Amino acid sequence: MYPIQLKRLPGNEDVPLPRQMSEWAAGFDVHAAVDKAVVLEPGARALIPTGFAMAMPRELEAQVRPRSGLAYKHGITCLNSPGTIDADYRGEVKVLLVNLGQEPFAIERGERIAQIVFQRVPQVILEEVEELSDTSRGEGGFGHTGK
Ligand SMILES: O=c1ccn([C@H]2C[C@H](O)[C@@H](COP(=O)(O)OP(=O)(O)OP(=O)(O)O)O2)c(=O)[nH]1
Numbered sequence: 001m002y003p004i005q006l007k008r009l010p011g012n013e014d015v016p017l018p019r020q021m022s023e024w025a026a027g028f029d030v031h032a033a034v035d036k037a038v039v040l041e042p043g044a045r046a047l048i049p050t051g052f053a054m055a056m057p058r059e060l061e062a063q064v065r066p067r068s069g070l071a072y073k074h075g076i077t078c079l080n081s082p083g084t085i086d087a088d089y090r091g092e093v094k095v096l097l098v099n100l101g102q103e104p105f106a107i108e109r110g111e112r113i114a115q116i117v118f119q120r121v122p123q124v125i126l127e128e129v130e131e132l133s134d135t136s137r138g139e140g141g142f143g144h145t146g147k
Pocket residue numbers: 064080082083084085086087089092093094095096
């Protein structure tokens with residue numbers, strides 16, 4: 001169990017903090033902290049505040065992912081999916097939504113707009129070399145094994 005600290009930002013006492021909607025849910029739903037409804041026209045995008053900031057252990061990241069219901073019913077998804085929240089980020093968590101549907105969509109205050117999933121990030125060291133190890137794939141990629 002990793003401790004995650006959530007800080008509610010001023011003026012957002014009425015906006016729920018992220019929460020699981022079922023006991024074993026991987027994602028914690030996050031809520032829109034818009035002052036008034038934001039209408040996303042088809043093709044438009046908007047950066048939606050969530051009313052909280054957080055701190056997590058260094059070995060974690062949080063991914064901001066779309067909710068499948070909003071995507072399926074309304075074409076609303078996260079443009080930069082999955083969004084990356086770095087462990088050292090202390091600003092307000094925001095969700096970059098885009099409307100890929102055919103109709104305008106209103107995002108209301110308090111509405112669940114996305115979900116965050118916590119992941120462990122391996123610590124790595126990058127090193128520059130002259131040669132890479134041989135493999136049977138070599139430089140093949142982008143469909144070279146067939147359709
Ligand atoms: O969906 C997102 C994606 C990012 N962020 C915040 C947390 C993250 O740590 C920071 C930077 O995100 P990212 O590294 O994806 O963006 P960048 O364009 O590389 O910005 P920066 O130069 O600030 O790293 O923005 C969010 O609140 N929501």
